[in-house]
Amino acid sequence: MSKPVQGLVVRATAGFVDVLVDAEVIQCRIRGRLKKTPLDTDLCVIGDQVIVAREDQQTCLVAEVLPRRSRFSRRQPGKGRGKEDVLVANLDQLLVTFSYGRPLFNARLLDRFLVIAEHQRVQPIIVMNKSDLEQPGDSSWHKIYESIGYPVLKVSAGTGEGIDALGEVLRGKISAFVGPSGVGKSSLINQILPGLGLGVASVSEHHGKGRHATRVASLYALPQGGFLADTPGIRELATWALPIDQLDRCFPELTRYRSECAFRSCTHTHEPQCAVIDAMHRGTIDRDRYESYVRLRESTSA
Ligand SMILES: Nc1nc2c(ncn2[C@@H]2O[C@H](COP(=O)(O)OP(=O)(O)OP(=O)(O)O)[C@@H](O)[C@H]2O)c(=O)[nH]1
Ligand SMILES: [Mg+2]
Ligand SMILES: [Zn+2]
Numbered sequence: 001m002s003k004p005v006q007g008l009v010v011r012a013t014a015g016f017v018d019v020l021v022d023a024e025v026i027q028c029r030i031r032g033r034l035k036k037t038p039l040d041t042d043l044c045v046i047g048d049q050v051i052v053a054r055e056d057q058q059t060c061l062v063a064e065v066l067p068r069r070s071r072f073s074r075r076q077p078g079k080g081r082g083k084e085d086v087l088v089a090n091l092d093q094l095l096v097t098f099s100y101g102r103p104l105f106n107a108r109l110l111d112r113f114l115v116i117a118e119h120q121r122v123q124p125i126i127v128m129n130k131s132d133l134e135q136p137g138d139s140s141w142h143k144i145y146e147s148i149g150y151p152v153l154k155v156s157a158g159t160g161e162g163i164d165a166l167g168e169v170l171r172g173k174i175s176a177f178v179g180p181s182g183v184g185k186s187s188l189i190n191q192i193l194p195g196l197g198l199g200v201a202s203v204s205e206h207h208g209k210g211r212h213a214t215r216v217a218s219l220y221a222l223p224q225g226g227f228l229a230d231t232p233g234i235r236e237l238a239t240w241a242l243p244i245d246q247l248d249r250c251f252p253e254l255t256r257y258r259s260e261c262a263f264r265s266c267t268h269t270h271e272p273q274c275a276v277i278d279a280m281h282r283g284t285i286d287r288d289r290y291e292s293y294v295r296l297r298e299s300t301s302a
Contacts, residue, residue, distance in 0.1 A: 001026075004053040004063060008227075009046050009089075010219040017044055017062055019052050020221070028052055028060040040083050041073070046219045046229055047089035047174060070122050072176060075238040084240045087217060088176040088229050093123040093169075097179035097188070101133030102203045106180070107141065111292035112237045113178065114150065118250035119242050124150060125169060127177070129184040131156040144286045148253050157187035167192055172225040181212045181233025189230050193220055198230060244300045248276070251293055253285050269294060 007021035018025050030044055037043075044050065044065050051064040068089045076085035096113040098105050110126065117124035126145060131154045142152045153169070155162030169175075170192070177185035186198040201213035217231040248254045248268060254276050258266065262273035271277075279285040 001052070001054055001060070004051050006066075007050055007052050008219070009044060009048040009050055009062075010227075011216060012045055012048075013216055017050070019050055019060075019062065021052060026052060026060050028062045029055075030062045034062065034065070042084065042086040045086045045089050046217050047071075047091055047176075047227075049090065071120055072116065072122060072178065073120070073240055074116065074234075074236075075240045077236040077238070087178065087231050088174075088219075090174060091122055091176050091229070092173040093125055093175045095127045095175055095177045096124050097127040097129060097177050097183050097185050099130040099133070099183040100128065100135070100138050101130050103180050103182045105138075107288055108292055108295065109180065109237060111289065112239070112296065115242070115247070115250040115296060116237070116239055118252070119239065119246070125175075126150055126152045127166070127179075127188070128152060128154050129157060129188060131161050132158050141288075144289070148289075155188065157184050157191050160191065163188070163191045167224060170222055170224065170226055170228055174219075174227045174229075176229035176231060178231050178234060180235065183233070185233075186214050186230055189220065189228060192228065193222070196220065239296075239300060242300065244297060247293065247297055247300060251289065253289065254293060257285070267297065269297065 005021050007019035009017050010020050010025065011018040017028050017030065019028050034043060044062060049066040050062045053061050053063040055061045070090055071086050072088050072091060072094055073084050073086040075081060076083045094117045096110060098110060114124050145152055153162055153166055155166055179185060182203040186200050190196055190198050199213050212232045214230055214232045217229060219227050219229045222228055248258055257275040257279050260275035263271050266274050268274050268276035276285065280287060280290045
């Protein structure tokens with residue numbers, strides 16, 4: 001590599017990033033000058049397109065990070081709350097993953113993932129893993145989400161159910177598994193890419209020690225074309241840079257009614273002649289989804 005070349009970041013830790021250049025992974029440092037630029041976002045994450053230059057015989061450098069065409073990000077939890085935490089850059093679809101059995105399904109958290117996907121214009125696909133543990137009634141909510149336009153894929157890394165269909169959905173796209181710890185994201189990738197042998201941990205281990213099996217996000221090339229990201233489990237998910245007056249646009253089924261509200265700036269929480277509240281009372285908008293909207297409004301304005 002004599003001249004600077006473009007590559008894809010497949011792994012990023014504090015000191016180093018792994019960059020895929022022509023089927024070869026090159027470990028690089030990040031140019032000091034880039035690190036000094038004050039940013040309210042992550043400098044370099046998996047999925048980023050970067051320019052790599054040789055510094056000397058031993059070292060390669062990320063000299064430039066190209067603009068992101070899309071991302072999946074959240075408000076950084078804890079100390080860095082004023083900053084955007086980008087989990088994956090330049091992705092096409094988000095595989096929002098939950099499971100039957102344990103950990104328990106959480107509709108509020110699912111809706112947060114979906115809101116962020118809508119805001120960031122990334123196609124969400126709901127993946128329900130551990131179908132071998134499904135109990136009667138567990139899937140009753142699927143049709144509500146499908147009617148809104150969100151595909152729901154029922155799979156099992158344990159029995160192999162739905163893995164072929166999942167593989168088809170991934171073809172040629174950059175996709176990322178996201179979801180709580182213990183739902184089986186890494187287990188599913190081990191099924192899709194046998195031989196990778198990613199570490200997994202039992203759910204009791206996850207909960208007992210609050211520990212996450214996957215600690216560093218990585219991007220893997222797929223034989224059918226495209227890339228697939230594994231990410232660490234998410235416990236907290238707050239929106240980043242989503243103005244409160246645009247929240248209703250991130251619920252597709254609310255968007256259909258908002259122009260019919262009596263007030264143009266209707267928040268759909270207390271106003272008279274609100275078409276959204278009317279639709280919710282008629283049952284056209286699901287009550288639980290509406291509840292998620294109201295809760296997100298409250299936490300976004302806080
Ligand atoms: N019964 C059953 N168990 C599964 C299935 N898929 C995964 N598991 C189990 O669920 C546990 C968690 O799996 P992981 O793949 O580590 O989960 P993860 O989502 O990657 O977790 P983090 O890396 O912490 O975010 C392991 O004990 C797996 O064996 C499945 O389809 N059925
Ligand atoms: Mg994992
Ligand atoms: Zn309204």
